Amino acid sequence: MRETAGERWGRRIVLTLLALFVLIPLYVMVTSAAKPLQDVQNGFTWWPSRPTLQPFVDMWSTVPLARYLVNSLVVSSIAAVCSVAVAIFAAFAVSRYRFRGRGVFSVTVLSTQMFPGILFLLPLFLIYVNLGNATGIELYASRTGLVITYLTFSLPFSIWMLVGYFDSIPRGLDEAAQVDGAGPLRILFRVILPAAVPGVVAVTVYAFMTAWGEVLFASVMTDEGSRTLAVGLQGYSTQFNVYWNQIMAASLVVSVPVVVGFLALQRYFVAGLTAGAVK
Amino acid sequence: MATSTAAPDADRREPRAGSPARKPARRPHGPRRSLLPYLLLAPAVVLELAVHVIPMVVGVWMSLLELTQFHIRDWSTAPFIGWENYRATLDLNSAAGKELLHSFWVTLAYSVLSVGFAWLLGISAAVVLQRPFRGRAILRALFLTPYALPVYAAVITWSFLLQRDTGLVNHVLVDQLGLLDERPFWLIGDNSFASLLVVSVWRNWPFAFLCLMAGLQNVSGELYEAAAIDGAGFWRRLRSVTLPMLRPVNLVLLLVLFLWTFNDFNTPYVLFGGSAPEQADLISIHIYRSSFKTWDFGSGSAMSVALLLFLLIVSAAYLLITNRRRDDHA
Numbered sequence: 205m206r207e208t209a210g211e212r213w214g215r216r217i218v219l220t221l222l223a224l225f226v227l228i229p230l231y232v233m234v235t236s237a238a239k240p241l242q243d244v245q246n247g248f249t250w251w252p253s254r255p256t257l258q259p260f261v262d263m264w265s266t267v268p269l270a271r272y273l274v275n276s277l278v279v280s281s282i283a284a285v286c287s288v289a290v291a292i293f294a295a296f297a298v299s300r301y302r303f304r305g306r307g308v309f310s311v312t313v314l315s316t317q318m319f320p321g322i323l324f325l326l327p328l329f330l331i332y333v334n335l336g337n338a339t340g341i342e343l344y345a346s347r348t349g350l351v352i353t354y355l356t357f358s359l360p361f362s363i364w365m366l367v368g369y370f371d372s373i374p375r376g377l378d379e380a381a382q383v384d385g386a387g388p389l390r391i392l393f394r395v396i397l398p399a400a401v402p403g404v405v406a407v408t409v410y411a412f413m414t415a416w417g418e419v420l421f422a423s424v425m426t427d428e429g430s431r432t433l434a435v436g437l438q439g440y441s442t443q444f445n446v447y448w449n450q451i452m453a454a455s456l457v458v459s460v461p462v463v464v465g466f467l468a469l470q471r472y473f474v475a476g477l478t479a480g481a482v483k
Numbered sequence: 484m485a486t487s488t489a490a491p492d493a494d495r496r497e498p499r500a501g502s503p504a505r506k507p508a509r510r511p512h513g514p515r516r517s518l519l520p521y522l523l524l525a526p527a528v529v530l531e532l533a534v535h536v537i538p539m540v541v542g543v544w545m546s547l548l549e550l551t552q553f554h555i556r557d558w559s560t561a562p563f564i565g566w567e568n569y570r571a572t573l574d575l576n577s578a579a580g581k582e583l584l585h586s587f588w589v590t591l592a593y594s595v596l597s598v599g600f601a602w603l604l605g606i607s608a609a610v611v612l613q614r615p616f617r618g619r620a621i622l623r624a625l626f627l628t629p630y631a632l633p634v635y636a637a638v639i640t641w642s643f644l645l646q647r648d649t650g651l652v653n654h655v656l657v658d659q660l661g662l663l664d665e666r667p668f669w670l671i672g673d674n675s676f677a678s679l680l681v682v683s684v685w686r687n688w689p690f691a692f693l694c695l696m697a698g699l700q701n702v703s704g705e706l707y708e709a710a711a712i713d714g715a716g717f718w719r720r721l722r723s724v725t726l727p728m729l730r731p732v733n734l735v736l737l738l739v740l741f742l743w744t745f746n747d748f749n750t751p752y753v754l755f756g757g758s759a760p761e762q763a764d765l766i767s768i769h770i771y772r773s774s775f776k777t778w779d780f781g782s783g784s785a786m787s788v789a790l791l792l793f794l795l796i797v798s799a800a801y802l803l804i805t806n807r808r809r810d811d812h813a
Contacts, residue, residue, distance in 0.1 A: 207614070208717070210717075211717050214611070214717075215611040218607050218608070218611050219608075219611055219612075219622060222604065222607070222608055222626065223622065223625060223626075225604075225685065226625055226626060226628065226629055226685070227625070228644075228651070229629075229637070229640045229641060229644060229685070230628065230640075232640060232643065232644055232651055233636075233640045236643065244643075244649055245649065246649065247648070247649065247654060247658065248649055248650055248651050248653075248654035290526045290527050290530060291527065293523040293524070293526065293527070294523060294524050294526070294527035296523055297519075297520040297521075297523035297524050298524075301519070301520040303520040303521065306520075309524060309528070312531075313527070313531060316531060316535040316536075318739070318742045318794070318798070319535070319539070319746075319791060319794075320745075320746040320767060320787060320790050320791060320794070321746060321748060321767070322746070322748065322767045322770050322771055322783075322787050322790070323538075323539060323542055323787040323788070323790070323791050324534065324535060324538045324539065324542070325771070326542060326545065326774055326780050326783050326784055326787065327537075327538035327539070327541040327542040327545060327784070328534065328538045330541070330545070330550075330555065330558055330780065331537075331538060331541060333555070333556070334556075334557070334558060337556065337557070352530070352533070352534065353534055355530065356530045356531060356533075356534040356535060359527060359530060359531065360531075363527065388519055413631070413633075416633055417633035417634045417635065417749075419634060419635055419748065419749040419752060419753060420748045420749065420752070420767075420771075423752070424775070433633070433635070434633070434634075434635045437635055437636070437639060438635075438639075438753075438756065441756070448643050448646075448649065451639055451643070452640065452643065455635075455636035455639055455640060456636075458633060458636055459632050459633055459636045459637075462631060462632070462633060463628055463631040463632060465631075466627065466630075466631035467624045467627060467628070467631060470623075470624065470627055470693075473693065474693065474696060474697045474700070475697075
C-alpha cells in the first residue's frame with residue numbers, strides 16, 4: 205500500500221509539531237543547566253552567554269541534594285525490589301491457578317490504583333503518627349514508611365503486567381517440568397521466571413520510577429532527614445534567589461537514569477501493555 | 484466480563500483476540516482447592532489491606548469524627564459527629580461549599596480537556612508512526628520521554644518556561660514575535676488554568692501514545708490492504724479500520740486517563756509551588772490545602788469520600804454505557 209504525497213506531508217507536519225512540543229522544554233532544561241546564574245535571572249536566552257558546568261557543582265551545596273538523592277535511591281530501590289518480589293508470587297497464582305476469589309482479587313487490586321491518593325493520605329498519615337505514638341514503630345517521617353507506601357503503589361500494575369507475561373509462557377513447559385517431579389515453586393523459579401526476565405526487568409523499572417517520582421506522600425510523610433528529591437528540589441527557590449540553572453542541572457541529573465532505563469526497556473512495556481490490556 | 488472485550492468483528496479474523504476470561508480452564512499444579520494460591524497471594528493482599536483498604540475504611544470513619552487539630556495526636560479522643568462534616572463541606576450556600584463546588588468544576592473542565600488533547604496527540608503520533616521509516620525509533624523514544632521523566636523535574640522545567648520575566652514563553656511571545664505588548668503572568672490569575680492544562684497534556688499524552696501504539700500492533704496490515712483495495716482514503720481507513728480496532732484500548736485508556744487527571748495532585752502542586760491559584764484549584768489540591776491549613780482532617784476526609792463516591796458513580800456509569808453499546812453491536 206503506497207503512501208500518497210498528502211499523507212507524507214501530513215505525517216511530516218504532525219511529527220514536526222509534536223517533536224517541537226516535546227523538545228522545547230527538554231532543550232531549555234539542558235541548556236539552562238549550563239548557564240551562569242545571571243543568564244537565568246535576567247531575560248531568557250536561547251543559549252548560555254558563557255557555557256559552564258558550575259551549576260552541576262553548586263547544586264550539591266545550595267541544598268543537601270546528596271542526602272535527598274540517597275533517600276530517593278534507597279527508598280525507590282527497596283520499594284521496587286519488594287514490589288516485584290510480591291508481584292511475582294501474586295501473578296504466578298493468578299496466572300496458573302483457578303481459585304475462589306481470583307476475579308475479586310484482580311478487580312480490587314486494579315481499582316485501588318484508580319482511587320484518589322488524597323483519600324489514603326489523611327488516614328495513612330494519622331495511622332503512621334498514632335502507630336508511632338502507641339508502639340514506637342516510626343513509620344511517619346521515616347524511609348521505612350515511604351518504602352511500604354510506595355511498594356503498594358506500583359504493586360497493582362506490576363501484578364497485572366506480570367500476569368500478562370506469565371500467561372504468554374506456554375503451560376506445556378510447566379507440565380514438562382511437573383512430569384520431571386518439579387513442585388510449583390521450582391516451576392516458578394526454574395521455568396517461568398527465566399522465560400519472563402524482560403517482563404520482570406520492565407516491571408522493576410516501572411516500580412522504581414513510580415517511587416522515584418512520587419510527590420504527594422513525600423510532601424507529607426517526610427521530614428528534613430528523610431526528604432526525597434520530589435520535595436527537595438523545591439528548595440532551590442529561596443526567598444532571595446531562585447537558582448534556576450541549578451534546578452535545571454539537578455532535574456537533569458535525577459531524570460537521566462530513569463529516562464534511560466525507561467527508553468531502553470520501552471519495547472517490553474509495550475509488550476506488557478499488549479499482553480495485559482489489549483487482549 | 485463474560486462478554487467479548489474485542490472489537491465486534493475481530494473474532495472472526497483474529498481468534499487470539501478474545502478476552503482472558505474466556506480462556507479454557509487452567510490446569511492447577513497441585514490438588515484443586517489447594518492453599519498454595521492463597522499463600523502466594525498473601526503478601527500482596529496484606530500490603531493492599533494495610534495501605535489501601537484499611538486507610539480507606541479509616542478515612543470513612545474519620546469523616547464522621549470531629550477530627551480537628553486538638554485530636555490529631557490521639558484520635559481516640561475525637562468526638563463522633565455523624566454527618567456533620569458532610570453537611571458543612573457540601574453545603575453549597577456556605578463559603579466552603581462554594582469553594583468546593585468551584586474546585587469541582589475546575590477539575591472537571593481540566594480533566595475533560597486534558598484527556599481530550601492527550602488522546603488526540605496520542606492517536607496522531609501512533610497513526611503517523613505506524614508505518615516504518617528512517618528515524619521512527621528515535622521519534623518514538625523522544626515522544627515517550629515526557630512520560631519517563633520524574634513528574635517534578637518535568638513540571639519544574641515548565642514552571643521555568645512560564646516565568647513572567649525570565650521564561651521562554653514570554654520571551655518568544657513578547658520579545659521575539661511581538662504578539663503581546665505586556666508580559667502576562669502565566670502562573671497566577673486567569674492564565675494559570677491554561678498553563679496547567681498544557682503542562683498536563685505534555686506529561687500525559689505519551690501514555691496515550693504508548694497504549695494506542697500497543698493497540699495498533701494488533702491490527703493486521705491485511706485490513707488496511709483490503710480497505711485500500713476498496714478505494715478507502717486515509718480518513719476513511721482511520722474511521723473504518725483503525726478506530727474500531729482500537730475501541731477496546733480506548734475504552735480503558737480514556738477512563739484511566741480521566742481518573743488520573745481528575746485526581747491529579749502533582750502537576751498543580753509542583754507548578755504553583757504548593758498553593759494553586761483559584762482558577763487552577765484542582766480538587767486534590769483543594770482538599771490537601773484545607774486539611775493541612777486548618778488541620779481539620781474530619782472535613783478533609785468527608786471531601787475525599789465524596790470525591791471517591793463521585794468517581795465510582797462516573798466509572799460505573801461509563802462501564803455500563805460502554806458495555807451496553809458493545810452488546811448492541813454484537
